[in-house]
Amino acid sequence: MPLIEVSNLRKEYRNHVAVQDVSFSVEEGEIFGILGPNGAGKTTAVECIEGMRKRDGGEISVMGLDPLKDKDLAELRESIGIQLQQSELPPKMKVWEALELYSTFYRDPVDWRELIKDWGLSGKADTAYGSLSGGQQQRLSIALALVGKPRIAVFDELTTALDPHARRETWKLIEKVREQDVTVLLVTHFMEEAERLCDRIAIIESGRVVALDTPSGLVSRVDEQQIIRFKPSVPMDDELLTSLPEVSSVTRSKSQVTVVGKGNVVYAVISVLARNQIVANELRLEQASLDDAFVALTGSKPAN
Ligand SMILES: Nc1ncnc2c1ncn2[C@@H]1O[C@H](COP(=O)(O)OP(=O)(O)OP(=O)(O)O)[C@@H](O)[C@H]1O
Structure with missing residues (x-):
């Protein structure tokens, strides 16, 4: 009991x-x-x-x-x-x-x-x-x-x-x-x-x-999501990425761009960047964490 x-x-x-x-x-x-x-x-x-x-x-x-x-x-x-x-x-x-x-x-x-x-x-x-x-x-x-x-x-x-x-x-x-x-x-x-x-x-x-x-x-619950972080070599319009069907969100913190998406999102993002002559510096791919679960489930950012 x-x-x-x-x-x-x-x-x-x-x-x-x-x-x-x-x-x-x-x-x-x-x-x-x-x-x-x-x-x-x-x-x-x-x-x-x-x-x-x-x-x-x-x-x-x-x-x-x-x-x-x-x-x-x-x-x-x-x-x-x-x-x-x-x-x-x-x-x-x-x-x-x-x-x-x-x-x-x-x-x-x-x-x-x-x-x-x-x-x-x-x-x-x-x-x-x-x-x-x-x-x-x-x-x-x-x-x-x-x-x-x-x-x-x-x-x-x-x-x-x-x-x-x-x-x-x-x-x-x-x-x-x-x-x-x-x-x-x-x-x-x-x-x-x-x-x-x-x-x-x-x-x-x-x-x-x-x-x-x-x-x-x-x-x-959220780990089918993939997270891509990078610093674009030249100024970039987020629309380039948000228009991709695989991408669910694009956020920025200083010069770093964070893209969350599903399926073939890594290939889709890298391809669109290459087509626009943008190099993804300091590129990192991450697994979902409890922070991501919290954001996905509540829509709020967790405390640090
Ligand atoms: N004594 C009270 N009188 C009126 N409203 C209250 C009182 N205590 C809390 N509230 C309100 O009730 C809601 C829930 O508050 P509570 O303190 O339970 O939340 P919490 O999740 O513990 O928040 P926090 O993480 O900020 O401590 C809030 O909107 C708060 O402003």
Whole structure:
């Protein structure tokens, strides 16, 4: 039986529908990703699952509990570890004080001294939250989410504010959370993060699930597409390429042209360039990636 089951979830704010119709299930032990453009309804959906917001329609079951029922919600709060949002802690609060405070929220908390060791904060117990680096704050945030020995951890944009190095370090920590038999629900903007960490991903757009699959399953939906990148030796009119039936899109970034197409698109593009005496410098052919799947499925550009 799935650990989390969401069917036809709907949530409105005043007269704005944030989540139209979202359904997915999460199996025990998975890292399940929720990916989507800004404002797609990702945070609203997970907040309904956590019981932080009341849904307006559909069904949610988390370990058989319904977050709309007060009695179930109390039990649910013991079993879900929620990462703290940035600036939720007073900047002067020390690391050990935060962990001790969080321990009081749970019936059977883990010994926070262990968490300090496990999450590489041993030398920082007496340091104020506001004096920690971004990466250390994230480690504390994960440690706090684990104080109550949860079966499920929810991380919402955990790495958004981090530089690429700290982001990669945090990925290792998320994998370590899963190794401790905690099921992870991960909301992210980052393709690379989703591809690297998630067993399955739901792509949400405008409050609906537009695709749900493994990362490679999502890529395979678009991999009949071919991507050609090059720098034309002389100024070139895009119309030359967009008029080809094999070409589905032509985009530019500085001097580089990116052509996406199907079938014999490589031959068609090279032939038309040759006929017009244009040399394709720095020519590269690429396989479709999760980024391409995201663009094809949502029509939006992913975050970098
Ligand atoms: N408390 C609120 N009151 C009114 N509208 C809200 C509220 N919270 C979110 N919204 C709106 O609901 C929609 C979905 O927001 P949500 O934060 O769930 O999206 P998201 O996919 O998590 O976005 P992001 O990636 O930017 O965090 C957005 O249009 C947002 O402006």
